[in-house]
Amino acid sequence: xxxxxxxxxxxxxxxxxxxxxxxxxxxxxxxxxxxxxxxxxxxxxxxxxxxxxxxxxxxxxxxxxxxxxxxxxxxxxxxxxxxxxxxxxxxxxxxxxxxxxxxxxxxxxxxxxxxxxxxxxxx
Amino acid sequence: xxxxxxxxxxxxxxxxxxxxxxxxxxxxxxxxxxxxxxxxxxxxxxxxxxxxxxxxxxxxxxxxxxxxxxxxxxxxxxxxxxxxxxxxxxxxxxxxxxxxxxxxxxxxxxxxxxxxxxxxxxx
Amino acid sequence: xxxxxxxxxxxxxxxxxxxxxxxxxxxxxxxxxxxxxxxxxxxxxxxxxxxxxxxxxxxxxxxxxxxxxxxxxxxxxxxxxxxxxxxxxxxxxxxxxxxxxxxxxxxxxxxxxxxxxxxxxxx
Amino acid sequence: xxxxxxxxxxxxxxxxxxxxxxxxxxxxxxxxxxxxxxxxxxxxxxxxxxxxxxxxxxxxxxxxxxxxxxxxxxxxxxxxxxxxxxxxxxxxxxxxxxxxxxxxxxxxxxxxxxxxxxxxxxx
Amino acid sequence: xxxxxxxxxxxxxxxxxxxxxxxxxxxxxxxxxxxxxxxxxxxxxxxxxxxxxxxxxxxxxxxxxxxxxxxxxxxxxxxxxxxxxxxxxxxxxxxxxxxxxxxxxxxxxxxxxxxxxxxxxxx
Amino acid sequence: xxxxxxxxxxxxxxxxxxxxxxxxxxxxxxxxxxxxxxxxxxxxxxxxxxxxxxxxxxxxxxxxxxxxxxxxxxxxxxxxxxxxxxxxxxxxxxxxxxxxxxxxxxxxxxxxxxxxxxxxxxx
Numbered sequence: 144x145x146x147x148x149x150x151x152x153x154x155x156x157x158x159x160x161x162x163x164x165x166x167x168x169x170x171x172x173x174x175x176x177x178x179x180x181x182x183x184x185x186x187x188x189x190x191x192x193x194x195x196x197x198x199x200x201x202x203x204x205x206x207x208x209x210x211x212x213x214x215x216x217x218x219x220x221x222x223x224x225x226x227x228x229x230x231x232x233x234x235x236x237x238x239x240x241x242x243x244x245x246x247x248x249x250x251x252x253x254x255x256x257x258x259x260x261x262x263x264x265x266x
Numbered sequence: 267x268x269x270x271x272x273x274x275x276x277x278x279x280x281x282x283x284x285x286x287x288x289x290x291x292x293x294x295x296x297x298x299x300x301x302x303x304x305x306x307x308x309x310x311x312x313x314x315x316x317x318x319x320x321x322x323x324x325x326x327x328x329x330x331x332x333x334x335x336x337x338x339x340x341x342x343x344x345x346x347x348x349x350x351x352x353x354x355x356x357x358x359x360x361x362x363x364x365x366x367x368x369x370x371x372x373x374x375x376x377x378x379x380x381x382x383x384x385x386x387x388x389x
Numbered sequence: 390x391x392x393x394x395x396x397x398x399x400x401x402x403x404x405x406x407x408x409x410x411x412x413x414x415x416x417x418x419x420x421x422x423x424x425x426x427x428x429x430x431x432x433x434x435x436x437x438x439x440x441x442x443x444x445x446x447x448x449x450x451x452x453x454x455x456x457x458x459x460x461x462x463x464x465x466x467x468x469x470x471x472x473x474x475x476x477x478x479x480x481x482x483x484x485x486x487x488x489x490x491x492x493x494x495x496x497x498x499x500x501x502x503x504x505x506x507x508x509x510x511x512x
Numbered sequence: 513x514x515x516x517x518x519x520x521x522x523x524x525x526x527x528x529x530x531x532x533x534x535x536x537x538x539x540x541x542x543x544x545x546x547x548x549x550x551x552x553x554x555x556x557x558x559x560x561x562x563x564x565x566x567x568x569x570x571x572x573x574x575x576x577x578x579x580x581x582x583x584x585x586x587x588x589x590x591x592x593x594x595x596x597x598x599x600x601x602x603x604x605x606x607x608x609x610x611x612x613x614x615x616x617x618x619x620x621x622x623x624x625x626x627x628x629x630x631x632x633x634x635x
Numbered sequence: 636x637x638x639x640x641x642x643x644x645x646x647x648x649x650x651x652x653x654x655x656x657x658x659x660x661x662x663x664x665x666x667x668x669x670x671x672x673x674x675x676x677x678x679x680x681x682x683x684x685x686x687x688x689x690x691x692x693x694x695x696x697x698x699x700x701x702x703x704x705x706x707x708x709x710x711x712x713x714x715x716x717x718x719x720x721x722x723x724x725x726x727x728x729x730x731x732x733x734x735x736x737x738x739x740x741x742x743x744x745x746x747x748x749x750x751x752x753x754x755x756x757x758x
Numbered sequence: 759x760x761x762x763x764x765x766x767x768x769x770x771x772x773x774x775x776x777x778x779x780x781x782x783x784x785x786x787x788x789x790x791x792x793x794x795x796x797x798x799x800x801x802x803x804x805x806x807x808x809x810x811x812x813x814x815x816x817x818x819x820x821x822x823x824x825x826x827x828x829x830x831x832x833x834x835x836x837x838x839x840x841x842x843x844x845x846x847x848x849x850x851x852x853x854x855x856x857x858x859x860x861x862x863x864x865x866x867x868x869x870x871x872x873x874x875x876x877x878x879x880x881x
Binding site for chain 6: 327346347350351353354355357358362363365366368369370372373376
């Protein structure tokens with residue numbers, strides 16, 4: 144189970160490294176740097192921003208973006224009750240076309256918790 | 267071959283059960299219940315509604331939604347000639363970006379027929 | 390009130406003429422010709438096809454496409470009860486983001502009926 | 513200036529009334545009722561939910577939905593500094609294609625404040 | 636006729652100024668600055684990049700973005716024969732849902748030429 | 759590694775054959791034929807058109823369409839420096855939601871080069 148999470152992270156990191164070492168990558172580099180800035184604590188706390196990242200990723204239906212923001216939301220202590228309200232709004236605004244992505248989202252969310260439990264039990 | 271269809275159904279059911287047993291799932295539960303209602307016989311027959319579900323899923327390009335409505339269309343006796351006209355409109359309105367989803371749709375459509383033949387031959 | 394319908398038709402026609410008389414318009418001309426073919430009676434009746442055109446236009450949220458298919462659906466005798474079921478599925482699949490387009494759709498639908506009444510009363 | 517806000521509200525209300533009094537409006541009625549529920553205080557406060565509604569409306573690029581959630585965000589005391597961070601994430605995730613909608617959003621945001629000042633000055 | 640072009644430019648400029656003078660606009664400012672960079676001459680000439688900007692704006696169906704890139708394409712000497720091939724690909728990939736935006740695009744394209752003729756005749 | 763490229767081509771070809779031999783495939787056949795025409799040399803060279811195909815596929819986020827146009831761009835000698843500028847514009851216009859597709863695009867781009875090297879080394 145943990146594999147999927149690791150695989151996701153490994154692939155993401157490997158390909159980002161590839162892209163950021165490509166020749167002539169000026170534009171992409173800048174987009175990545177704005178991306179990092181956008182979710183930092185500011186007038187709104189990071190946790191709220193990650194929920195915004197999650198909800199927008201859900202209505203635009205990008206599984207990898209959803210996974211990324213689920214990892215971040217989980218790190219910031221989002222509860223399942225809170226998650227379900229973000230999911231509710233995303234499915235309402237974006238429609239039932241979002242449901243299959245919601246199924247994969249909750250599966251990944253459960254993997255995040257299993258991974259966390261495994262790490263704690265090894266300590 | 268039949269595996270894919272079974273896998274699709276199993277995963278779908280398992281994750282729906284997970285989502286509908288999540289705490290604080292009030293909104294999602296209601297969306298699921300409207301969803302069930304929307305395709306029932308009414309002023310328009312279910313078959314027409316499933317074609318509407320299929321065509322909208324195609325232009326919004328959600329493979330799992332397409333598969334779901336293909337199962338339903340097949341259950342309601344949609345012929346290949348009818349399917350190809352739904353597919354034609356979806357590819358026309360939605361553009362060639364829909365073509366890869368159309369390839370996966372026809373593959374799944376063929377799986378549905380093989381599965382049906384296998385079931386009948388076992389009887 | 391009728392103005393809007395007339396304006397819509399006039400603008401549409403004028404600009405289509407402009408596009409189809411542009412130099413080097415080979416591709417667009419072909420797309421227009423496939424477009425005309427796609428909604429003709431076939432394995433599925435035109436009326437069903439126009440509903441597919443309407444529903445896909447709604448989830449893709451194009452007001453002018455919605456208006457065009459409303460005109461066609463109206464010509465083919467779609468009832469309000471039938472329209473509301475197409476609208477229901479489009480809003481369900483596409484989400485509440487479709488609601489503002491639905492408001493403009495029903496306004497145009499009413500204009501179509503007023504225009505029809507005016508024409509009949511002049512006869 | 514205030515006109516635009518009033519016009520927006522009037523049109524919205526008039527057409528909602530029309531839709532909800534249409535025959536055979538069962539599905540739409542239910543969607544409207546889930547919609548009302550989704551933004552209520554729960555595990556997340558209404559203000560956060562309205563920001564989620566705003567951000568998802570921005571990436572899906574629906575001006576009327578953006579306006580609606582701006583009204584709600586304004587009622588809930590969203591500051592300009594907070595708004596600019598929601599806008600930042602929406603433009604980052606959704607891309608520069610969101611910029612024209614952002615221009616119309618800030619124009620409407622300013623109208624909301626002018627309307628508020630006018631109301632207060634009359635008291 | 637020229638009015639529309641002027642209006643478009645005035646509104647665009649006024650609202651950009653408003654946005655870039657908002658408090659806490661760090662993210663948006665950076666996005667605007669990457670935006671300016673992305674269309675400069677590089678491995679690909681600006682003209683090709685503006686065509687990419689135009690085609691992506693067409694399939695994402697943003698009228699204001701289309702207008703902006705039409706202005707730029709016109710400045711860079713795009714011919715009508717070239718424009719029609721960009722339009723062809725955008726309508727093919729994006730589907731007939733792009734047609735109404737294509738009608739508005741060609742109308743604006745013609746306004747750009749009328750404006751140019753007027754300016755030249757005043758010289 | 760080469761497998762993926764071969765698999766992609768095989769699946770694509772097999773399913774296109776299936777679709778084009780389906781009964782009642784008139785509309786789809788025509789769309790395929792316009793598709794072939796649209797990328798031919800004309801007022802714009804094929805290479806520019808393939809870049810337009812790639813950029814529009816990226817902002818609409820279709821992995822298979824991206825792969826197809828990467829194959830074509832590679833055949834037409836697109837350099838990595840040029841590719842990175844197309845990618846830059848697609849990620850800017852389409853937003854960070856395009857990033858996961860960009861990761862898969864560069865992975866496939868690298869596979870294309872490995873495949874090419876393997877073929878050459880066998881000669």
